[in-house]
Amino acid sequence: MTTSPLPQPPVPVKERTFALSKELFRYKPGLFAFNLFMWGMVHASPALLTLAVSGVFRALEQADGLKTGGQPINPAIAAAWVSVAWFAFVRLSRFGIFYGAFRAWIELWYTLDALVRRNLLSYLLTARRSRRLPDTPAEAVSRFRDDVDDVAGYTEVWVDGAGFVLYSVVAITLMARVDPLITALVCTPLLLMVVFVQRLSPTIRAYRRRMREATARVTDFIGETFGAVSAVKLAAREDGMVAHLRSLGETRRHAALRDVLLTELIRGVNTNMVNLAVGLVLLLGANKVRGETLTVPDFVLFIGLLPRLTGSMGFFGDAIARHRRTGVSYDRMTRLLQDAPDTTIVEHHDAYLNREAPAAPPAPTAIPLRELRVDGLTALHPSGLGVHDASFSVQRGEFVVVTGRIGSGKSTLLRAVLGLIPTQSGTVAWNGEIQDDPASFLVPPRSAYTAQLPNLFSDTLRENITSGADEAHLNRAVQLAVLEPDLHALSGGLDTPVGARGVKLSGGQIQRAAVARMLARPADLLVFDDVSSALDARTEAQLWQGLAQTDATCLVVSHRRAALLRADRILLMQGGRITDEGTLPDLLERSDEMRALWAEQDA
Template structure:
């Protein structure tokens, strides 16, 4: 048996499956803010399920009404016709109002999602709002969002209630018509008391038909809007059929264990990118015609000033951003979709902004993947986290809080690196851990990874410890390659590298002096 919550779970699971596994750049998979996406998964799924729930009873009600009308027509066709006419009128009115209801409902849902998205932004930016003293302005903008949402919701509700009221009125109108038309026939004896009892008993059952039809008709445009909004969250090639496809939602038992990433048959020999170009919003910002060659066993460091395009280059290489131009090959074979090819097992990525969930440290490291305690311990040791773990009373069972709020910035950063190390990738990509680590801790981190971690590293950093151990340094300046080579060579030939190196030496000296 299928219940409405089964259907709701299935729809949400299919949307999330598409968002998480669709081909193409990850940055393009969620075209809306997280708050608006959550609103769609909540409200639009409810609209689609409500329509399905109403539609289930429509078939039985229609069959019973058809049989009842056939029997009533054999008794008195005129009175039976009087009951049918109001139902036809309701159908015509519903058809006329369907487009209006759909438009009003789409606007109400859009504004409702905007409120949810803005509330999410407020919670995510509490510190920035308080620092700027903008609490009053933020609350006033929230009130304005709510005023617009309320006005749209009232209009949407008014239209649906109007149709519901008209549908309900047809029932009473039908009863009145039966009594008016049957009275003369009863005086003449053509319409007996038994006929009247038959009609009145069937009218009680027939009242469900216009109400059910009305509910289905006013929920139909709402369901159409909901389906459209949900499919827009999914991959471009997927439609309503994929939205409702059975994908195995586990409601009555535990899902089967998640298999680890499969070991690929083509271990990294060389990862090469040619002419990588990414333009943000179609402008000139981004990276332009960047070539990059990463050989197995090498350490490559990408460095540059703030805004030089370092993170953009790494995210484009891993398929997290859409490429405007350029090709990427793995062992000489072109990669059609880097986002689904360069995944754990081949590549692991520790981003510039670490992301932890409000779960235990163990769950944050595994993310559902199987791993032994030995593998976890090894990853934590490589990430220079074992001393921190020893100081936690619950160890790996420590709940880190939303976004890792119960950990320090350095602990969050190193936990993210440890998570990337768990699957033992061919290539480890680390994007600027310097912001949360002191000089000594970062040097220890690189020493341990160099001796016991993945053979091949791609690092975004400006720190001395990373630059000195690099086999290849790529210097970016305003999105273009300003120099390439080892540190000693670049200090002689690249003015931008000399400037960055001098600034870093001064910064590290000041950091040591401040301790």
């Protein structure tokens, strides 16, 4: 069985942010190009307005000269009216251009936003081998929300940047034809801002990372608190929880404040550099107008182009900072996917925003189980604890129980067999065929699994059991899971909302609802991880007796007598190893550990 590498932190690459973003832009090249064109016109059109105003002054100046010379001024006045008409046309057209550009931008933003979220969720749910979140689910939500928004929003830098570059090229060309010296003074702050932001790049990344991590901790704590409201109330720890939330919020406030202050510092420096350049331009320009080396139309052209040109320079400085912050978002999403290639985040798939998604693919084909064989399976946690060199087999129709003390590795063994955690060595074979990716193969209708601490969705009991599948086996699943008596006690029966994570149900009801969910879709191999821990002896006995009627093949973790008495074979674990195997009478006869576990049931 191919092993999964332990998660490693992402390695920063100098051009990684640009390379990933370029691949993202290629998802909808036509839409991206249309945005570049439309926003280029939006940002470049002020240059045309300035040219029109300058043309009016130039025509009026020409008319004044013609009048002084005693010549007819009608051609000059007509030229002035043409410039006014051109100004009105560009001004009115800009409203329509802006509307079209804004519609195109909204479509591009949400398309890329949906694509990145789709890729993250798809990899977490369908990737080969085990998929374990590196952090809590609540913290993963912040990656899906904030970091994805940052990456999609980074597109704005390129969409607007193209327009600002076009405007800057036009403006600098026109201004340089008037006075190269003044133009150079305007462009100098751009170079200074680039150097300034480059020097601050490590600080920008560090502050953004701390702010995102602080936000994730707040989200994580809120999620855990809402999932354990009853425990908080029973322990009377409301004040302590509120105090801790206030502390986390204060930490987040400080981190966010530093991040925002740095952003505003960069913008402030940009603005002040630009204002300084504008002041110098006005002083030099006024002197040249007074000295008649600069005409009034040229000065009007200069003054008209200057504000937006200096604003463009501020945009370029801010764009560099956003580039660094987007790199942090890519790093955080890469950590969420752990061993996935960088390009997984920006892979091209249909997001189905403008049409219905196709029907879900059919379930995997059934391969009737004859034998499940595990050989030399080793799965270790980062702490070094886990399962060592486990080997056993399960024949069709057998009821095999894995037992042992707490911490002996029972749950780890099941999760390793199912491919839910990384393994270091060993194989899992289905009917003699080794499975390189058990996590993808051991799914219904081949195998089904109920965890030791199952999770329910905040929906009705019916939806939790069927999980979107048809209800053909619903009644049978409810009966086998010994859930029928509880339905009579619930006000809405199967349509009763279970609350957040099943908070309205007891521990035993949650366990049996999870078992019913597993049984609602037929599977050859049923894997139970200590599901009877929250059940009374009578209910547990009914559960195992009902499963015996189905001739199901079961692999069960349990230390309860009802399961041990039902077992065809027992795997005894100690210290992460299978130390003995056999029937209950055989183990009680030869194993001190088994006799001790059996005696504990009497206590």
